[in-house]
Amino acid sequence: EAEGDKKKKDKKKKKGEKEKEEKEKKKGPSKATVKAMQEALAKMKEEEERAKREEEERLKRLEELEQQRLEQERLEQERKEKKKQKEKERKERLKKEGKLLTKAQREARARAEATLKVLQAQGVEVPSKDSVPKKKPVYGDKRKKKPTAQTPEETSEVASPTSETPEPVAMETEAETAPVKPDVAIDDWEAIASDEDKGDLKYYCSTNETAAAPQPAASEEEEEEDEEEDEEDEEEEDEEEESEEEEEEEEKKEEAPAVQTKRKGARESEDDSSESEEDDGRTKEERVYDRAKRRIEKRRAENLKNIDLDRLRAPVVCVLGHVDTGKTKILDKLRHTHVQDGEAGGITQQIGATNVPLDTIVEQTKMVKNFDRENIKIPGMLIIDTPGHESFSNLRNRGSSLCDIAILVVDVMHGLEPQTIESINLLKQKKCPFIVALNKIDRLYDWKKSPEADVVSTLKKQKKNTKDEFDERAKAVIVEFAQQGLNAALFHENKDPRTFVSLVPTSAHSGDGMGNLIALLVELTQSMLARRLAHCDELRAQVMEVKALPGMGTTIDVILINGRLREGETIIVPGVEGPIITQIRGLLLPPPLKELRVKNQYEKHKEVSTSQGVKILGKDLEKTLAGLPLLVAHREDEIPVLRDELVRELKQTLSSIKLEEKGVYVQASTLGSLEALLEFLRTSKVPVSTHNASCFCPAQCFTHKGAFPHPDEVFAVILAFDVKVERESQEMADSLGVRIFSAEIIYHLFDSFSKYREDYKKAKQDEFKHVAVFPVKLRVLPQFIFNSRDPIVMGVSVEAGVLHQGTPLCVPSKGFVDIGVVTSIEVNHKTVESAKKGQEICVKIEPIPGESPKMYGRHFEATDIIVSKITRASIDALKNWFRDEMQKSDWQLILELKKTFEII
Template structure:
């Protein structure tokens, strides 16, 4: 539009300029005109044409813009009309519904069938009293049976005049009762009508409310009536029963109409509630963002990454002064653990570091996550580094950067996570002299010259390796610019040297560079790390609370194996400071936990919870559904990204991270998987895995990583022939499966040994024909392929005559099982039982080529079970023979 306006303003000026030019030309003296005409006549015409073109283009542009504007206005008007029409229709619908409801209630009142909850209750109480009297054996006379003639009831003739009095007295009581009842119903109808009018005037909402309680004289009489009035009471109850039968039918019809109407009506209402909840959540997030300040920091989440056995967990053990390492399976960290290091402990461990006195500590502490280092757990590591604010990359000074260290660097680069490097194992340097509670610079200065030289050399090597990865690195005390250079801190996890410097550097870095990121936010951000069963607490979850607060009694929503789980937090447990979340400690119970912390949450129904995804907290009941949707969406996106194959093993793991790690491992090992699940192995899983028995036996297996197998599932697996492999270390699981696979393959090879025929071409050596018939014993040279014992031999050039089967092969007077291309061997061919033995010189000549007789069945057997025994050239020969024998 602005361009259009500019063009519009420019247009008149251009036109004016165009008109002025010819005028100026005319005003010139006649003498000059002759000269000028020659020079300027041509260009003026061209300029005028150009200007006219431009003016035309500008006008067209203006017209187009105007048309567009008109079109927009027209569409907006139409949309508004449509909206108003929809609004009107909706209003009409509501009015109709309201009227219908009103008419229904009026009709029911007129029929005396509209009972309030209280009236229904009284009626039930009266009936119960009658039943109790009957049970006690009190005789209750039947009254007013003639009120309603039912099908099959015999109509008795009227009594004679002498008995009229008795008849009158009997009829009198029902008529009195009916009169009372009619009055009560009229009063009820009147009261209900008044209440309805009040409701109409005050509240025009559609939502159904309970009917007001009208006067109930009959109900009171029923409840208070003594045994004297049994006759009337019984009659009333009979009336009520008959009426209620009709009422129930009518009410059920009306209710079903009601429900269908209310469903239509409630849908927009539910949408409104949902919308309000979503707006509330969004507003809460905005408010939390506004409240953030650099004066109120949360604890920084620190990740420890590195290659296997570089000493990650040892570094943490040193920081905590504990020993988790020994409890791990094979000393390898299998799950992510979280440790809270309070600021007081950090001060204690860093007070001998240079520059300690000048530093003001703003951080409340550090939350350190130990991620598994070995490759398969790259997924857990991935989760870990997506949580963390700063990472410690542990590098073994003796080995430099190893494959997983490089993988970790790429991971940190991808997540744009700042990190410092712990140059670990300096105590392994030759002639190292341990000095505790000193700044690492002083420790290095105190070493022997050869040790210092070795340290310098190895450090330079590491710096060069970092440069190869495209990163600048320098020792932290020689770092020219911490923003562009990575700091290297020499440490020893065994002796504790350099640990103070490492902590101090992290705290400084967090306070200087990451203050904005570490500002505390009220908005909840928490990730489930693990699901664990703890004796005395049941199933609990370990979570990392990065931002916000968790309170006891909060409604928590998290991902589960069978959909989102909604539960209430029963207890918030935290390990004592400087203890790891994984290890069973005496936990401290808290009413409220503020970020950043590692917290264990005890709640009901956590057995099916899945680790590795965020958990949500619903602060109001109407937010629960929104949180459930968010959680379900997260889980769906993760699981749908896993591609399954039609045939393959069934995989189960305890957490999402370990499942993805295991699948990644299987993918690289080229093992297909057809099904996945998170949680323990149950009968349903065995049934799913058993479907593979029809296709491939070797895949009728369940790989259960770090999960328990239910007893009935194990029994079913044994009866169906499904193998369940269970292990706590990924490599053990893989080894078990590979061993099983090889065992099956070996069994199949034995089974198909006689069926599988290897392709071969044999040329007869005429000077070495030792026996010409039954059995044929001759020397041959293997032209192509492989000849083995049991190979049937035939002669294609003599109408595929069958000579028999190779029963033994000899080379240099030694028995051998197979002979390959180029070998000269002696073979014995025995005739096929039941057939006439063939003779050399009669049935075939020395010029004929002998080949192995293959079939479709033998080719398939070779493909399935002997593929690795044949070379590429052997398969080429197989194709050639296939054409020779015309096998499809």
């Protein structure tokens, strides 16, 4: 029973709990939930109110800005109205004063002057300003009536003048009625009157006779044109000054020739008035210069505004890397993809560049997985084929590199080498995106090549030991990149190409990974660099090289990035002695599928457009400087503006180069290679006194030699980088004692110069070792006196400086007595060359030849300090040839001894 009661109680308890739970459910949400909901609602309400307030504030700001804009427009309109009114008044005033002349009036005036000159030459009296200042018109009227009552004598005297004179005089009176000051002109005619024959007289009179008739019509036209001009002034809103108005007229002339002919007269009168205008204080040349400058800036702004993102140009790709990493091999592999019957399939080798067309890109990337070959937007690739890092600094245009993306070739077996690191620094400096070709993977032990497959698949198929070796070497390269401050990852593992540099395993020898390299280049350029590669009409061209072609003269190789070049255009190119202005006589491109070595390999083109390597023919190109942009002048007045632009750019480039009073002479083929070499010498602490970027000529030996008084000067050296040194130059340099070092690789040049400098220094040290005396201060150890006289052998402690064999010693406290020269130094019974501060040594001091030997105990004591005997010559020798062996404390001791020996 007890158990039954217990079960009943449990059942009741469970039932009660269930009822309780059901009641709680029916009650609804708890207080905490309600509170949270209320808070959320309040928050939402606050957010809505805040958003509403912000919107109201924004609308209020917009209204204020609109009001400001309207107010500015109103003020601008008022200003323009005032300016127009002022201009109109000025023109009226000039017309009244007779200073505003139309073309017709100027011509009439010139004709009148010419006629009067002839009349004066024939002896006809023309009244001067003083004699009849006001009666000129009357004089004209009288002459009109004269022919009726003319005597036979007068007729015979001036037969031809009198029959033809009335017209010129009538014309002259008309010219006077229009506001002209003939009195001033008469003085001029009198002053410059000269004898001319009668034939000249007839010529002038006949021309005046024909031109005099339509004179009134011309003056009517003038008035109409002036009215038209005033109307135009009122219509033009953007008018700032007359030169601008003239420019707008010129632009309209190009668009609508009909309008141009109609407004010709108006523009001429305008031009004339602007000539007479001296309000702005500028000369005519300055106004023309400013107008051309504004036009160029406007054209550039419009071209940059009208870029076409749907049309992409071919990207310019630079190949960088260490000399032996295989970058040339990669380019060869790209060029000779399908070598059939000795022809390079589909790839044309251009000047300084390899042009890879779209068909070849599709063909080469056919084995690459996950690559959309159907939607390639770029028309091809232009791969700059120039050696090493030097070319990269060469490729720049207004401070930014012409190179769009770079391939950095790294040898997987050697990792990052010094020149590779220099290339990385250049890329970082130019902020140029790049991918890494991890080349020579075929050198890995037991590598099985498979050029027709994706490189990722090829890696997976390799044996375990080969794959492990690759992983190990790839990780080592990634670590080396990290040391240079760059994140790197294998391209198929790279999820973020903007942050991580992609490494593509390649083998230029077997062809593995070449397709992946091109596919990655295409993907990155058309996704990340789409805006940079957008089609633009603004010209961007770089002078790459200056070459002489047989039968064609000097030509320049140009990389054309954007815009187009046409035959006959005026170009401005940088030159050694300043910008060169010339016309394009021919644009040459190699024909497709032809080897460059074949004769007549170039085809002439009338026009060349975007992303091409082109050879330009022209006059005076011999002294062109490679490495700077080429500019095109569309009009003659633009030439000075563009010339100044190039001069500024060249100055800016060379201003960063610090020259020393004494240093080497640096010669390079291009401005880019010169910059690279100077930067290298700066980091290597080699001083440069002069530099030049052009071909080598013998005169430079003379120029450089002039800086050196002695032929054995260490800096009587010319470093010629990538420059051919002619035999004549070499002979002249040898005769002058100037050394020429030439090399095509910066490191070779520097190594040869460093070796020369070391050998020179060693020779000089041997020469001056008896003159140079190192500073030293010695204290005698009295317990170690082995011999007191001839030779003195004793123990000493080096208190300061360095003791070398051959150092002359003296005792300043005993009247600078010379005790001899150190001939031997021993430490622990071993002979040494020198002893430093703090060492206790035994020295053998022999007397100076020709002097009586000095004795310890008589000439000096143990309490006396012994010092080296220095002179001005010894200090100079130390400064010039032993500076590297001296410490700071040694120089301080030199200063102390100078005071002791009273050396100036």
